[in-house]
Amino acid sequence: xxxxxxxxxxxxxxxxxxxxxxxxxxxxxxxxxxxxxxxxxxxxxxxxxxxxxxxxxxxxxxxxxxxxxxxxxxxxxxxxxxxxxxxxxxxxxxxxxxxxxxxxxxxxxxxxxxxxxxxxxxxxxxxxxxxxxxxxxxxxxxxxxxxxxxxxxxxxxxxxxxxxxxxxxxxxxxxxxxxxxxxxxxxxxxxxxxxxxxxxxxxxxxxxxxxxxxxxxxxxxxxxxxxxxxxxxxxxxxxxxxxxxxxxxxxxxxxxxxxxxxxxxxxxxxxxxxxxxxxxxxxxxxxxxxxxxxxx
Amino acid sequence: xxxxxxxxxxxxxxxxxxxxxxxxxxxxxxxxxxxxxxxxxxxxxxxxxxxxxxxxxxxxxxxxxxxxxxxxxxxxxxxxxxxxxxxxxxxxxxxxxxxxxxxxxxxxxxxxxxxxxxxxxxxxxxxxxxxxxxxxxxxxxxxxxxxxxxxxxxxxxxxxxxxxxxxxxxxxxxxxxxxxxxxxxxxxxxxxxxxxxxxxxxxxxxxxxxxxxxxxxxxxxxxxxxxxxxxxxxxxxxxxxxxxxxxxxxxxxxxxxxxxxx
Amino acid sequence: xxxxxxxxxxxxxxxxxxxxxxxxxxxxxxxxxxxxxxxxxxxxxxxxxxxxxxxxxxxxxxxxxxxxxxxxxxxxxxxxxxxxxxxxxxxxxxxxxxxxxxxxxxxxxxxxxxxxxxxxxxxxxxxxxxxxxxxxxxxxxxxxxxxxxxxxxxxxxxxxxxxxxxxxxxxxxxxxxxxxxxxxxxxxxxxxxxxxxxxxxxxxxxxxxxxxxxxxxxxxxxxxxxxxxxxxxxxxxxxxxxxxxxxxxxxxxxxxxxxxxxxxxxxxxxxxxxxxxxxxxxxxxxxxxxxxxxxxxxxxxxxxxxxxxxxxxxxxxxxxxxxxxxxxxxxxxxxxxxxxxxxxxxxxxxxxxxxxxxxxxxxxxxxxxxxxxxxxxxxxxxxxxxxxxxxxxxxxxxxxxxxxxxxxx
Ligand SMILES: Nc1ncnc2c1ncn2[C@@H]1O[C@H](COP(=O)(O)OP(=O)(O)OP(=O)(O)O)[C@@H](O)[C@H]1O
Ligand SMILES: [Mg+2]
Numbered sequence: 001x002x003x004x005x006x007x008x009x010x011x012x013x014x015x016x017x018x019x020x021x022x023x024x025x026x027x028x029x030x031x032x033x034x035x036x037x038x039x040x041x042x043x044x045x046x047x048x049x050x051x052x053x054x055x056x057x058x059x060x061x062x063x064x065x066x067x068x069x070x071x072x073x074x075x076x077x078x079x080x081x082x083x084x085x086x087x088x089x090x091x092x093x094x095x096x097x098x099x100x101x102x103x104x105x106x107x108x109x110x111x112x113x114x115x116x117x118x119x120x121x122x123x124x125x126x127x128x129x130x131x132x133x134x135x136x137x138x139x140x141x142x143x144x145x146x147x148x149x150x151x152x153x154x155x156x157x158x159x160x161x162x163x164x165x166x167x168x169x170x171x172x173x174x175x176x177x178x179x180x181x182x183x184x185x186x187x188x189x190x191x192x193x194x195x196x197x198x199x200x201x202x203x204x205x206x207x208x209x210x211x212x213x214x215x216x217x218x219x220x221x222x223x224x225x226x227x228x229x230x231x232x233x234x235x236x237x238x239x240x241x242x243x244x245x246x247x248x249x250x251x252x253x254x255x256x257x258x259x260x261x262x263x264x265x266x267x268x269x270x271x272x273x274x275x276x277x278x279x280x281x282x283x284x285x286x287x288x289x290x291x292x293x294x295x296x
Numbered sequence: 297x298x299x300x301x302x303x304x305x306x307x308x309x310x311x312x313x314x315x316x317x318x319x320x321x322x323x324x325x326x327x328x329x330x331x332x333x334x335x336x337x338x339x340x341x342x343x344x345x346x347x348x349x350x351x352x353x354x355x356x357x358x359x360x361x362x363x364x365x366x367x368x369x370x371x372x373x374x375x376x377x378x379x380x381x382x383x384x385x386x387x388x389x390x391x392x393x394x395x396x397x398x399x400x401x402x403x404x405x406x407x408x409x410x411x412x413x414x415x416x417x418x419x420x421x422x423x424x425x426x427x428x429x430x431x432x433x434x435x436x437x438x439x440x441x442x443x444x445x446x447x448x449x450x451x452x453x454x455x456x457x458x459x460x461x462x463x464x465x466x467x468x469x470x471x472x473x474x475x476x477x478x479x480x481x482x483x484x485x486x487x488x489x490x491x492x493x494x495x496x497x498x499x500x501x502x503x504x505x506x507x508x509x510x511x512x513x514x515x516x517x518x519x520x521x522x523x524x525x526x527x528x529x530x531x532x533x534x535x536x537x538x539x540x541x542x543x544x545x546x547x548x549x550x551x552x553x554x555x556x557x558x
Numbered sequence: 559x560x561x562x563x564x565x566x567x568x569x570x571x572x573x574x575x576x577x578x579x580x581x582x583x584x585x586x587x588x589x590x591x592x593x594x595x596x597x598x599x600x601x602x603x604x605x606x607x608x609x610x611x612x613x614x615x616x617x618x619x620x621x622x623x624x625x626x627x628x629x630x631x632x633x634x635x636x637x638x639x640x641x642x643x644x645x646x647x648x649x650x651x652x653x654x655x656x657x658x659x660x661x662x663x664x665x666x667x668x669x670x671x672x673x674x675x676x677x678x679x680x681x682x683x684x685x686x687x688x689x690x691x692x693x694x695x696x697x698x699x700x701x702x703x704x705x706x707x708x709x710x711x712x713x714x715x716x717x718x719x720x721x722x723x724x725x726x727x728x729x730x731x732x733x734x735x736x737x738x739x740x741x742x743x744x745x746x747x748x749x750x751x752x753x754x755x756x757x758x759x760x761x762x763x764x765x766x767x768x769x770x771x772x773x774x775x776x777x778x779x780x781x782x783x784x785x786x787x788x789x790x791x792x793x794x795x796x797x798x799x800x801x802x803x804x805x806x807x808x809x810x811x812x813x814x815x816x817x818x819x820x821x822x823x824x825x826x827x828x829x830x831x832x833x834x835x836x837x838x839x840x841x842x843x844x845x846x847x848x849x850x851x852x853x854x855x856x857x858x859x860x861x862x863x864x865x866x867x868x869x870x871x872x873x874x875x876x877x878x879x880x881x882x883x884x885x886x887x888x889x890x891x892x893x894x895x896x897x898x899x900x901x902x903x904x905x906x907x908x909x910x911x912x913x914x915x916x917x918x919x920x921x922x923x924x925x926x927x928x929x930x931x932x933x934x935x936x937x938x939x940x941x942x943x944x945x946x947x948x949x950x951x952x953x954x955x956x957x958x959x960x961x962x963x964x965x966x967x
Contacts, residue, residue: 029653030389034660035601042767085833085841090600091778095829098771102822105693105768110814119693124671168407171399175385181352181378182403182455183370211608211767212671215664222657228390229435259675265668272661276651388652437652 006131009145011250013130014264016151017204018216018242020158024197025221026235027162030173031193034218035090036078039097040194041201041213043074045104045122048205052117053107064202071198074100075191104210124261125209147206154203161196162235165189170231208261219268220245223275245271297529298326299519303366305330305459305490306351310360313343313350319513320346323360326509326518333481333491335505335521337498339534342512344494345381348461351492352378364459374403377457379448381464381494387437393447394432397423400454422453427476442473449480460484461492466500478504498530565810571701577806579699580817582711583760584802587772588780588794589718590756592787593749595777596729600770602641602750605663607757607769609640611670614691614761615677626703629691633758640666641750667766694765694818696806707759714752721748726787763802764818771822776801779829782836801825855953856891858922861900862952864911865919925960926952932963 028037047070051063074096081092104122112118120126135143143149162169172179172186179186201213208216220241221234228234249264256263304327311324321343328334336344349355351362353369364372377400400422401415423429426446431439439447445465452460466474481491481504495501501508501521508524510516510533517524517533568574594603610633617625617632640662647658690698699707718725724745727735736742753773760769776797780790805821834841892909895901900915911919929951955963 029657030386032654032656034657038660038663081833086839087778087781087833088595088598088600090598091595091774094600094604094770094774095778095826098768098775098822099826102768102771102819102826105765105819106816106823109693109816109819123692124668124675165407167402170391171402171407174389174391174396175380175399177349177354177380177384178378178399178451179402180354181373181376181380183353183373184402184407209671212664212668214660215668218657218660219664222653222661225390225653225657226651230392230395231390234390253672256672256676258672262668262670262672262675265665266672269661269665269668272665276647280650 007250007254009131009148010127010260011246013127013145013148013151013207014246014250014260015243016148016155017127017207018220018246018264019239020155020200021204021213021216022220022224022238022242023158023162023235024193024200025217025219026224026231026238027169027173027193028197029218029221029225030170030231034214035093036075036194037197037217038214039074039078039093040071040198041210041217042097042104043100044068044071044198044201044205045101045210046070046107048202048210049104049107049111049117053111053114064199067202068195068198070100071201072191072195075194075198101210121206122210124212124259125205125207127207127260130207150203151207154200158196158200161192165192169193208264212261212265215265215268216242219265219272223268223272226272226275226279241268241271297517297519297524298515299523300327301329303330304328305365306492307363307366308347308351308360309362311347311350311357311362312359313346313355314358315346321350321511322514324511324515326515328490328492328509328518329507330490331485331488332506333485333493333504334507334509335501336492336494336509336511337496337501337533338511338516342533344511345463347511348378348463348492348494351461352376374455375458377403377452377455377460379452379460379462379465382441382444382448382467384463387439387444389436391436392432393428393434393436393439393443393450394419394423396436396447397428397432397450397454400451403455403457418456419450419454422450425453426450426480440470441468442470442476445469445477446473449477457489459490459492462494464494464496466495466497474500498534501525561811562807565807572697573806573810575701575704576696576699576810576817577803579704579707580696580763580802580806580821581799582704582707582802583756583763584772584776584798584800584821585795586707586711586714586756586798587760587769588776588798589715589791590752591773591777592780592791592794593725593729594753594773595781596787597732597749600774601659602644603753603757603773604770605640605644605659605666606637606754607761607766607773608663609666609670610637610754610758610761611667611691611766612636612673615670615673619673619677626706630706630755630758633761634754636666637754637757638751641754670766690765691761692765692767693816694761694763694768696763696809696817699762703762710755710759714755717748717752721745725749729787764821768818768822771825772798772801775822775825775829779825779832782832782839797825797828801828851953853891853894856888857895857900858918858953860888860891860895860909861911861915861919862922862926864901864909865916865923868911868916922952925955928960928963929955932966 025034025037028034044067047067050070051067055063077096077099078089078092081087081096082089085092087095105119108117108119108122130145130147133146135146135149137143168184168189172184172189176186197217201210204213204216220238223241224234224238228237245268246264249267250260252258252267253260253263306328308324308326311321312319313321324347336347338344346355350357351364351369362369364376369376397419398411398415401411401419405411405415420429423432426449428443428446428450431443434443436444436447445468449462449465452462465477469477481493484491493505495504502525505521507519508521509518510524510529512533517529565573568577591600591603594600613632613634613636614629615632616636617628621628643662644655644658647653647662648655653661724735724740727738727740728742728745728749732742735745756773757769760772764772776794777790779797780793783793784790801821801824804824805817808820808824809815809817832840835843837843892901895915896903896909898914899912900918901909901911904910
């Protein structure tokens with residue numbers, strides 16, 4: 001096992017997928033919208049397919065926006081079925097995303113060969129191939145993988161969005177009625193958040209596939225939710241957890257020679273349960289010591 | 297028994313709100329005085345929270361309107377402070393008392409402007425007034441019911457409003473906190489503020505309020521406490537719904553709201 | 559066309575097994591889905607479906623051959639573990655159900671894909687078998703599988719029949735079920751086990767990601783046609799079977815078209831048809847019922863106004879104020895009334911009541927008065943507001959309410 005420059009690029013890309021995902025994920029967890037995040041992850045598939053099919057080039061800006069729109073469309077469909085058709089909300093999530101995903105799978109299996117996209121790609125992305133596709137200047141000076149720059153751009157965008165909208169995002173997550181009562185619209189922020197989740201799912205697709213995005217969104221964020229007492233600390237913790245999981249996950253992937261995205265997702269899960277059981281244990285033992293003491 | 301006032305702090309006209317097609321409040325018509333502590337009373341599910349939400353424009357009424365200080369609510373929001381029912385939010389949210397109280401300043405600062413020193417001073421002052429300053433760094437999940445309520449009050453105070461609309465501030469609060477809260481309400485009243493308070497306990501209502509609004513989907517009464525606090529009216533409020541009315545409500549639920557023919 | 563007749567002749571046994579498998583699984587999924595839907599636990603099915611992946615792959619890795627039974631057992635174990643974990647996390651931490659669902663779903667799936675790549679390195683040839691479970695591969699269903707599916711189907715449906723009443727009460731009111739001494743924990747366990755078995759069987763057809771559609775979509779569609787659980791079960795089963803059949807047919811007609819996703823699309827299509835066209839709950843019906851109700855109100859208003867005019871209890875100006883000018887809608891309603899022989903047309907665009915119309919007009923006016931009296935007495939409305947309220951409600955009052963009102967005044 002030897003580490004090379006490629007490993008560093010891959011690890012960096014994994015982090016750049018995980019960081020924006022987990023920042024957005026914190027808000028999803030706090031708003032009880034995790035499953036909608038999952039639905040968006042699945043629902044971007046038809047959009048991405050069209051992008052690949054019609055443009056071949058994968059990362060042009062309009063393509064990204066177009067593909068994110070299909071994720072946003074799923075959010076609207078979920079809302080429509082829930083509000084207008086009056087179906088219970090979990091069922092409307094289930095119906096919408098399976099429909100979008102089914103369309104995506106059909107497109108991929110029927111025309112996938114023309115679009116350079118296959119089922120493996122949907123499943124766990126191709127993060128290992130990232131270093132192969134590099135950007136270089138005219139004089140041949142290599143700038144590193146193309147995907148890296150795209151992920152970096154997305155990360156900066158998400159960070160900027162959350163910094164700018166921090167007050168709006170946290171206050172609408174905490175007490176929507178109060179924010180409405182002082183005359184501020186909450187719908188705009190909800191849909192901007194969904195839009196960012198959608199864009200991030202699209203950008204992350206190439207690295208981790210359509211389905212595993214959900215672990216990147218809610219895994220570290222849920223772990224941080226267990227321990228953090230402040231939202232800003234929760235976000236910091238979740239970023240830390242995300243990077244930590246990327247590191248060990250990637251290492252495990254090299255060691256066992258398995259899917260990198262799958263391995264990172266598994267690590268995020270293990271990390272959650274370690275923290276979960278540690279907290280439970282700490283709580284139990286502190287309860288016991290309380291029982292022993294005479295507290296005043 | 298409905299008594300009207302001149303120069304009202306709040307006026308509702310024909311106010312009707314439906315959930316899906318079931319009426320939650322129906323045809324409320326009343327005016328409320330300024331500078332008083334006003335109790336809104338009624339059994340569970342009688343539409344008290346719905347009334348407050350439609351006053352604040354959180355719910356759009358299906359019919360009728362509300363005016364606050366004789367203006368539309370959107371023009372006077374900065375003068376009105378709303379304290380939601382404590383159970384309406386998730387107290388596991390990772391934040392502390394100070395941050396929650398600071399939310400009150402959003403009403404004047406908006407979502408983007410920086411909070412200044414004065415803002416923070418106001419928040420501190422509000423926390424002092426509800427006796428929560430020492431606990432300002434507590435995580436909100438570690439608060440007792442009374443402390444949660446006082447945190448909400450601090451947030452309302454830091455809005456520096458003239459009208460306070462509170463949904464069950466006494467629910468799940470111990471005697472000491474209840475006393476502290478009513479003390480605060482009286483202090484606000486003496487400064488000329490108007491307080492609209494949803495309350496459950498009939499017994500203490502007698503000592504707390506100047507004015508009562510009795511609600512049971514329809515309006516049973518609105519007027520000064522002495523006149524409203526009668527066995528007849530109270531038993532009408534709490535005595536269940538009228539059978540014909542609920543039958544009509546069921547039919548409306550099936551058919552839809554009749555469109556007023558103007 | 560030729561191919562369609564060829565398909566339905568089922569001359570080819572592969573077609574027969576695939577079609578039979580699809581139909582059976584369609585039925586099974588929808589029937590089991592009804593109870594998860596009624597218990598508002600739809601997404602747990604989704605989680606279980608994603609979570610069977612590691613079980614499947616592990617089962618394969620251990621035995622190194624594609625044995626349906628072993629895969630089934632692997633799927634059962636990991637599906638069961640996932641649903642247990644969701645409950646465990648939500649009970650023992652402040653994490654909400656929603657996040658717990660998403661977390662468990664994703665992590666199990668991630669672990670599954672990790673194992674899957676191991677498998678790919680492991681033995682390339684056999685990998686084709688397991689791939690089928692990701693997005694479904696109906697063609698891989700063989701005769702033995704159909705037999706297993708058939709047996710499970712019969713057993714599960716029997717279980718359902720036996721416990722039907724229990725499941726029914728459990729779904730509508732768990733508290734109540736508990737209070738009358740039903741073994742709710744046990745019933746829930748049976749239901750969850752049924753869901754897991756169904757999922758484990760179904761993933762071969764539609765794949766782990768789309769499996770939840772088999773549970774959710776036909777049931778949601780059926781819900782729009784009826785509120786009776788038995789009929790809902792039948793309808794859902796019918797939808798499921800139709801979906802299975804169409805999926806098999808489409809992929810037979812074009813070999814590039816995967817069966818599973820097409821089943822999902824057909825089912826979604828049925829669901830959307832139901833959402834829009836179902837009587838009572840459908841979007842269109844609700845839209846139209848509003849229109850019909852508006853027509854009814856307008857009709858009654860015209861009759862009432864003409865009645866008042868005849869008795870000269872109302873000034874013509876006041877009437878004008880009430881009547882929205884000769885709008886298209888109004889003219890339409892007048893035409894209907896003429897057709898129903900309730901009013902007659904006079905010269906200079908005036909109308910007059912027939913005997914039938916007069917009787918109705920007076921009745922409406924009576925109800926109007928009655929309601930005014932009633933709210934005057936009970937609702938403490940101010941005098942000037944009584945009238946506007948009565949205007950609306952008089953159209954709602956029927957015989958029964960009228961009797962009620964009379965007795966209470
Ligand atoms: N979002 C909603 N959707 C449908 N029905 C609702 C909704 N919110 C409230 N209701 C119904 O409207 C009625 C009035 O509710 P509301 O919350 O205003 O009552 P309340 O007087 O505040 O009761 P409580 O004392 O329990 O707080 C109730 O019958 C309730 O079931
Ligand atoms: Mg309430």
